[in-house]
Amino acid sequence: MARTAQVGYRQGNSETGRTDRPDVRLTVPEVAVPDAPSIAQHTYPNGLVLIAEAMPGVQSAAFTLLLPAGAAYEAADRGGAASMLSEWITRGAGERDSRELLSALDNLGVNHGESAQTLHTSIAAATLGRNLIPALELFADIVLRPHLDDEEIEPIRALALQNLRSLEDDPGTKVIYELRRRHFPDPWGRPAPGTPEGVSALSPDELRAFHTLAYRPNGAILGVAGAIDWPVLREAVGRLFGGWEPRLEPVVQERPTGPLRDHILRETQQIQIALAYPTATVASPDYYRARAAAAILGGYSSARLFTEVREKRGLCYSVYASYESQRDRAAILCYAGTSADRAQQTLDVTLAEVERLGSSGVELEELETMRAGLKSSLVMAQESSMSRSGSLASDWFHLGRVRSIGEISSALDALTPESVSDYAASQAANDLTILTLGPNALDLPKQDA
Secondary structure: OOOOOOOOOOOOOOOOOOOOEEEEOOOOOOOOOOOOEEEEEEOOOOOOEEEEEEEEOOOOEEEEEEOOOOHHHOOOOOOOHHHHHHHHHHOOEEOOOOHHHHHHHOOOOOEEEEEOOOOEEEEEEEEEEEHHHHOOOOOOOOHHOOOOHHHHHHHHHHHHHHHHHHOOEEEEEHHHHHHHHHHHOOOOOOOOOOOOHHHHOHHHHHHHHHHHHOOOOOOOOOEEEOOOOHHHHHHHHHHHOOOOOOOOOOOOOOOOOOOOEEEOOOOEEEEEEEEEEEEOOOOOOHHHHHHHHHHHOOOEEEHHHHHHHHHHHOOOOOOEEEEOOOOOOOOEEEEEEHHHHHHHHHHHHHHHHHHHHOOOOOOHHHHHHHHHHHHHHHHHHOHHHHHHHHHHHHHHHOOOOOHHHHHHHHHHOOOOOOHHHHHHHHHHHHOOOEEEOOOOOOOOOOOOO
């Protein structure tokens, strides 16, 4: 289960496997954002990167370990391997069986979650600062020395198949998974839950082989935040993970996907509408302008999609836009769920708002609302060691460095209506991916030649 602690405008992330919906509008006129304390970094000889930040005044400590072991690295016909393995590794490790391992974590007061995403398997945990090193000792066993006993496979397979069946009862999530699969080139759009065929076919030996291939220190990032002692932490991580042998990075063959216009036939009560188009990555100079454009389009409860589709016309209850980035590609995703008789108008108005964002520009009031909300979320996230540990690991993955809160605040302050408007006008609408799901197809705009 992926864990996040974000408030305000949420960044959609294919790593989470979740769809992010706009939060309640925050009407803070001006927010003072403190700069981050000093951040320490160390790269071990095997390639493991440790990033840490002490957070004065907190008693907790948290870590997020990103392993380069996501769904993108699975065999094409074995979808679900990363997700099943993330469950299997906690069912006994080191000298402890499954029950003893979970009891040891509970005795330390560790709140933890393991999940597979498209690019990574994420292991996150939080506890009291004094228990951080003992918790890391347990997770070193989980990552490096899991038992991977055959008798655990069938219960894990049953859970994975149950999760896939639940997606059929959650068409809003299903359509976003399928949108990513069509919009991003394979394997970068693969959904982490996999497929029923892949999950059913996976053998214990295949999952062990995936562990050997994908769980490697070179490419892994460990972010730690909270009540920490840097020299003690650095030594402990070296002692626990320093003997982890690096492995060759798997070769990934990228393939085109699509189609860019598609409908999934389902006998549902509603029609789900989803669309995506390319935008700037986290590392791009245009990143903050892209984030602003996504938020103004549909990232909060007075944003354009919410106002025009829901409030003015009453076409649907749920509508939003979110930003999502991998390292080399990013997209703005839009979603609306509505009744069949209102679906065509909902799609038409949504497409009109996407076009209007680029043609009519951004108002100062919209920009200030976005800026105040995002700054508020930054301040609140800074108070959570779990959230901050995830931010450290994510920043290092995308940028090879960590942004301070002050840097982010300054970049947001530098945005102007003109700069965001110019960027929105430059985005390529020709690459728009549109997917609908429901009992009947809609009239979709033709793809430009």
